[in-house]
Amino acid sequence: MKLSENWSEYETDEKNTNAFFDTTKGTGNLRITPMNYDMKNSTEYLNRMRTEKNAEKINWKNVEGIYYVENKNNEEINIGI
DSSP: OOOOTTEEEEOOSSTTOEEEEETTTOOOEEEEOOOOOOOSOHHHHHHHHHHHHTOEEEEETTEEEEEEEEEETTEEEEEEO
């Protein structure tokens, strides 16, 4: 992954999570946590999650996924699967 020069990685207590922040604006952060899902049909899973979470479908080259926003503890969390 290639980050802009003004983004830096920082340590987090979350296992297997890579965390990054904008060093010039301080407007938020990016956290990437690989997940391991045991499923037989990924398309079926994504369609079910898209319906449950009212998510947006993502099709980017050979990557298929979903995107949605959750609010927890007065924080907006953007989620991509």
